[in-house]
Amino acid sequence: MNPEGHAGTSGPLGVGVIGLGRVSPAHLEGYLALPGEAQVVAVCDIDRRKADAVSTGLGVPGFTDHTDLLAHPGVDCAVILLPHLLHHPVVAAAVAAGKHVTVEKPLAVSEAQCRELIDAARARGVVLSVSENSRFVESYLRVKELLDTGRIGGVRLVRAFISGSAVSELADPDESWKHQDFGFAAILDAATHVFYVLRWMFEPVVSLQATTRHWSVDHGVPKSTVEDGAVVTGRFAGGGHFSVEIALNLEVPWGERFEIYGEAGSVVCDQLTDPVATFYRDASDFGSVLPGVSTDPRGWRTASMHRGAADFVRAVRSGRSPAVTAEDAAYAVRLAEAAYRSVREGGVMVSV
Template sequence: MTKLKIGVIGCGSIATHRHLPEYAQNKEVEIVAVCDVVEKRAQAAATTFGGTAYTDYKQLLADSDADAVSVCLPNYLHAPVSIAALEAGKHVLCEKPMATSREEADQMIQAAEKAGKKLMIGHNQRFVASHQKAKELIANGELGRIYSFRTAFGHGGPEGWSVDGASSWFFKKDEAFIGALGDLGVHKADLIRYILGEEVKEVSAFVESNAKQNSNVDDNAVCLLRTESGIIGTLVASWAYVSAEDNSTVIYGEKGVLRLVDDPTYSLIAQYKDGSTVNYELGQIQSNDEGGQSNTGVIDHFVESILNNEVPLIDGKQGKRSLEVILAALESHQEKKNIQL
């Protein structure tokens, strides 16, 4: 059987820890090209995972026979490189946040539609087993009416994760555009939309840059969200959780409470109004620390969507809606008012 030929553009941490290993594990895939402006990174990736090493993504798009590419670059390059790849006839898996504006997101969606190619955004939280189970329980009415939620994603910051450490693009506004909100908050915006099965309609936020030196982007944000049916809750994104990562979500309903990734043993705990509790051992969420789940599910889903000609779970339109929540949070902080979506 002919394998799907894959190129990976950007060979930093997200590519070498997630995209490349997961492509390598997928039996339907052959890695044919890797690219990074730092030649030794591209060469190292090619040595480990195979494929031809490039330092110019335009050359990769023109010369390689890749069917699809992962775009693993600084945020400001997501839209232009994704659009170039789509126009070159490649399917695209783009890291989050998908773009730096609604306009860029729209251009990406339009490029995918015009090319007749898949565009998927790398929101891995939808593939976590406990999150999928929570969505199922809520959809089945197990919690009755949903009243409220709180969701958080915080860790010590990208300097412990990024290939460039404290000098990473993550801290530079002209390259990152947005800090913890774009790195972590957009994941939780996407997760809440997915689990509750409805859109966020109103956002208010406090956003600070108080935890990192040599940085000009946000590193702490607390957001208030209201959904279309009137569910209200908080979303927190932070690079200031210095001792341990928090990736938890709690959903409060009429008949009970769901605690997601809020316990070291049970990734989902359902506590019901009648006093009963159900503990689910569904595997832990992928973490930047060792010991997280080994496969995010993102790559496998992207490959399946291409091979089966199906719309990816997080296509461009879904990615844009999650981005809009974060853009609204920034706007709320700047304008000192609630923002309607």
């Protein structure tokens, strides 16, 4: 039994996917690419047309009620891809049914809800993880190696920038949840990608401040109540600083830029450039390409999601903890809550 409280298994895992929206094809591809390790055995969506289309294509049962999928005897793991406000109740139901669970981030919309789910999973002895792709981005994996081997040294400054256009999603009547509270929000949905990376790579965040912007009203989405722009800055326990910039209504392809400036070296990653990652040894070095990182501006995100699916399946099968734990998920939501607290208080610095 490992620290997550579960034992490994030898046969292929039966995977049930709950929610067949825009992000589901990439997740399904990830699990379908693991023959002998995992098998998609059931799917579910409240839209009968979606459920029927996917279930027919895969040759598996399709449901419109998640409780029916969870009652399917062949389902070992639930992959939950639902609007954020539904994460807590559906994850809770899956855990209660004895299923291992991975859910699209965030785990829940508050740290308190995350804690409830963590306690329930521990008591039930099942794996609880979050499908957080940033943990599996190829360039970030290489950057983590630089940090672990001391080639960057003490971290002075970290900068992250996520940008793209969410106008079509925010305006889509079939995805109205995205422009409502706790929907496709710059902090809760996008900045949390970076918060996972901060926990993975650096010392704990001790304080932060945040401001937000609502651009959607100028892009034909007048009813949107979520922020689509945000800037979060803060400080690590060791004294280093970080900034996270999110802009979800820019006329550029979806991309991420991640920069680390240390005492011994620096590295810059940009998913839309070639090369993607450049390492700088000192102030006189104009940079060298970080080896082992492919340039794939269209497919880098999907590839990282596939790696995440493989890690989750292999964690359950082997009995080890997944790379992205429920504690990581609770930490990301804690930072998001602190950022929103700062926004409500006028952008002041708050303790985490």
